[in-house]
Amino acid sequence: MKDTIITHQRRHLFVAAHPETPLQSDAFRADPRIAQARQLIAEALADHQSKLTDVRPTGAAAADANQKMLDRFGKARGGATFWPYLSAGLGNGPFVELADGSVKLDFIGGIGVHGSGHSHASMVDAAIDAAIEDTVMQGNLQQHPPSLTMSERMVKLACESGANLQHCLLSTSGAMANENALKIAMHYQSLKHVGQALKQGGQSTNHDGKADRIIAFDNAFAGRTLALAALTDRPNYRMGLPLTIDVDYLPFLDPHSPAKSQRWAVDELKRLLDRHPGRYAAFWAEPIAGEGGYYGGSHEFFRALCEPLREAGVPIIFDEVQSFSRTSRPFAFQHYGLDEFADIVTVGKITQVCVTLFGEKFKPKGPILSQTFTGSSSMISCGLKMLDLLDEAECFGENSQNMARHEYFVSRLESLQQKYPDLIRGPYGEGMMIAFTPGDGSFDQAKTLMETMYEIGILGFVCGADPVRIRFLPPPAITTNDHIDAAIELLDQSLQKFAGLIS
Ligand SMILES: Cc1ncc(COP(=O)(O)O)c(C=O)c1O
The missing domain is CATH 3.40.640.10 (Type I PLP-dependent aspartate aminotransferase-like (Major domain))
Incomplete structure (x- = not known):
């Protein structure tokens, strides 16, 4: 018992006597070559993602290659994926480029995972911190x-x-x-x-x-x-x-x-x-x-x-x-x-x-x-x-941006509801969990609208049962009213097409 205390005290003294023992790990992280590599990656990222600022339809050849990949994937995993989403690996805010060549406005974000949209410069930089750790x-x-x-x-x-x-x-x-x-x-x-x-x-x-x-x-x-x-x-x-x-x-x-x-x-x-x-x-x-x-x-x-x-x-x-x-x-x-x-x-x-x-x-x-x-x-x-x-992004607090964006989004959905009274109705969710009930509330109609939205370029997903609803999880850290306007415009186009499909 006495020995243990002495050993512990010695160790404590050792640490106290050498508080500034330099760690190679810190020196590695602070190495100017690492800083330079980060800088180059950040510049390349900014250059390429700046070209992804709007939705884009898929090209025929890319769609074909994408479908082949999805077929192989379905075979490998023993079942098809829920929808044809395969990321190409780059995005910009809520916009994401897919392997089928399209760019979508992503307001579902892997069901709430992409809280700062796609390829956010700070997130890429944080991932570099992790990549140089000694363990995965x-x-x-x-x-x-x-x-x-x-x-x-x-x-x-x-x-x-x-x-x-x-x-x-x-x-x-x-x-x-x-x-x-x-x-x-x-x-x-x-x-x-x-x-x-x-x-x-x-x-x-x-x-x-x-x-x-x-x-x-x-x-x-x-x-x-x-x-x-x-x-x-x-x-x-x-x-x-x-x-x-x-x-x-x-x-x-x-x-x-x-x-x-x-x-x-x-x-x-x-x-x-x-x-x-x-x-x-x-x-x-x-x-x-x-x-x-x-x-x-x-x-x-x-x-x-x-x-x-x-x-x-x-x-x-x-x-x-x-x-x-x-x-x-x-x-x-x-x-x-x-x-x-x-x-x-x-x-x-x-x-x-x-x-x-x-x-x-x-x-x-x-x-x-x-x-x-x-x-x-x-x-x-x-x-x-x-x-x-x-x-x-001041998502929380008295002037919570989450709640301000919720109100704006809901006001825009209410305008759509007036335009399409039989196709969309509330309630519209809470905070940055936005939803509406489409058509007759059946799974088939909700799925039809979700797929139509996907094709037009706005990603949302189903939730609920009786009625089945369409939900959005906009990325709270970066969503702006302009992004919401763009989503409403795409939803408007989707509802027009949906009306034709269910009539
Ligand atoms: C409320 C809630 N709890 C738990 C889970 C399960 O999380 P995971 O899919 O990461 O296992 C989910 C996933 O959608 C969820 O929405």
Whole structure:
């Protein structure tokens, strides 16, 4: 014991005596040849991307070559891709050049991943930082300081208005972030029951000490692991798969009937809590229904649900994999003033590297969460840069650019609605999660419009079920009103063509 202390003190003295020991790694990063290479890449990037400023149709020969590549890809992956998108590898703001020779205005961005558009100079530069790291992937036994910086930044953002989320675990997908969130909640609840049982001489608040049920919303989408396929409310996403967890569903806030839907959800929640006392490991919720159709939540709605959940001691998980960065605050739970209820929060997509945030009391007591890979060096470096860009663009705060652009986008969609009253209707989403219902709300018509838009040059994607909607995720860090005008013009052309196709 004494030896250990001495060794530790010696090491400490050694570090203190040589605080400026130069690191070759720092010297490498600061090498003028690296700076020169960065400069040359930045200049070449600016030259070439400056030519991508508008949409462009595909050429016949390129379309043919593209189709052959897609056919090979479909064969290799055992199924066709959802649409014919193969990037050529360069873009400019919301414009992206595809391998079929076309340029599209990309307002879906890989479903919310391209938060600063395509080929943003700062993101390319951040990727160079990662490319010269000595490792492609960071993780369990190969942590680098940027993983620490990312974790601390996410914790700081998450706690900025009072939430208790002092810990952050990185991972490589939204599904993994959610899987970790469920594990943390289940582990915590089960150990809590064991503790209670011990204190009460073997009597637990539930019958066999298990906390194995989850409460979620109708139309939830959490990802596609075995556990999350059970949680996700899409029967065909769990076709042929075992139901690994028991999930009970509540109706989400209905924008056409908010008071009634809130009453219905709260009554149903109370019935569930009475029916399965002590059995719920977590309430899992997207604050804004994403795949469910881009319907906003509200402070009143969530508070009415979270209070009885708190009373019953059920941990609350907010899935912000899609909603992070898209409202007036970094997190949608902050936008709705729900900080006190955020026990565990997951983030993904726009941050490039995914995260699970959790409070002190949820710290796992056993090794349930370790992974070889928690993120690539470029995910982490570019994720950090993305947070800078969102800040620089003043996406959040009192004069939130996200909310200003939302209003502008909605006003333009309302004008289109007046022009095409049978083809487009609201509600129009929340913040930089924009959506509308096309035609009769059927999947077939939504798909027809989505494909027409693709051909004309504006990328949006379907979401929701009954009605099926078209959504946009404009890149929050760079979208301007001019980009929105360009998108509306292309949508107008698409709706004209769509009218002919469905009549
Ligand atoms: C709300 C939500 N949670 C989780 C996921 C799963 O993320 P990933 O596809 O990165 O696994 C998604 C993906 O669309 C999502 O929208």
